[in-house]
Amino acid sequence: MVKKQKYVAYLRVSTKKQGYSGLGLEAQKEIILRHLQDKIPIAEFVEVESGRKTERPKLKEALKECRKTGATLIVAKLDRLARNVSFLSNLLESDTEIVFCDFPQANKMVLHILSAISQYEAELTATRTKQALEAKKLRGFKLGNPEHLMDKHEQAIQNSIRTIKEKADNNPNNKRAVAMLRTLTGKNATYQEMADFLNEQGFTTSRGCSFSKSTVYKLIRRYGL
Structure with a gap:
């Protein structure tokens, strides 16, 4: 008899507001269920944390459950897991299998490259936003005023x-x-x-x-x- 694969779902939102309202969570759940088709995750862990931070107590719990049950960790999107290269690299070196619904063909080499690009883009976006706001202030713009x-x-x-x-x-x-x-x-x-x-x-x-x-x-x- 073929052993049925088990999955543990990990979902993440960036703010407490999203966590309380369910905004974003339902979409992630739908993506995971659609990917698994007739299968249901044996457990689900929801994290309320920024993608750039590496303190993930719920992720640690999810990985622990995977090791205990022999399950595969399933995540709706790669960016729900991490935008930090060293964090994702350490995670990929763990003994837990991970599946990303938005990119199921990705191997570890591809994921390392994508996480590096994602971290670079996140840092670049933050820098550009800060520079743009400072430039507007110098030109006399009142930030938050839509008239301009x-x-x-x-x-x-x-x-x-x-x-x-x-x-x-x-x-x-x-x-x-x-x-x-x-x-x-x-x-x-x-x-x-x-x-x-x-x-x-x-x-x-x-x-x-x-x-x-x-x-x-x-x-x-x-x-x-």
Whole structure:
């Protein structure tokens, strides 16, 4: 008789408000249940903690349960686990199997690369936000006042273009592909070879399609690889 695989679910929200309201938790539960199809996790642990912090008592409890029951830890999204490279690296070296619903094909090498990119982007975003706020103060803007945001039609257009670009940059499929392309471009592979490799490893475009050499070329140009 084949032994049925057991799973322990780990869910994380960043604030107490989200934890009390259930905001974000239901979506994570739905992703996990959809991934498992007819299976139900034997236990569920909910953490209320920032992704950049490494004090995770509920995660420790979840891992302990996995070791005790021989279960696999299942997480809805990679960023629900950690944005800290050393933290995720130590976790991946543990004896517990981990499955990410948004990227089930990922092996340990890929996860290390993605966590490094995620940490870099989180730190870069924080720095840019701080610099932008300081620059606005120096120009005399009153922060939090919406009257400056849409005062010109041209500015509205630029805001729309910037939003579309940020949406593409933050797309998880694009992030994964770019993380791998950073490695592949250093090996002097052709665009077609890169596209074939990404497709073989289960990567998809921002719209969930297979890669072609033209989509690889566009990503390399967009991110300056």
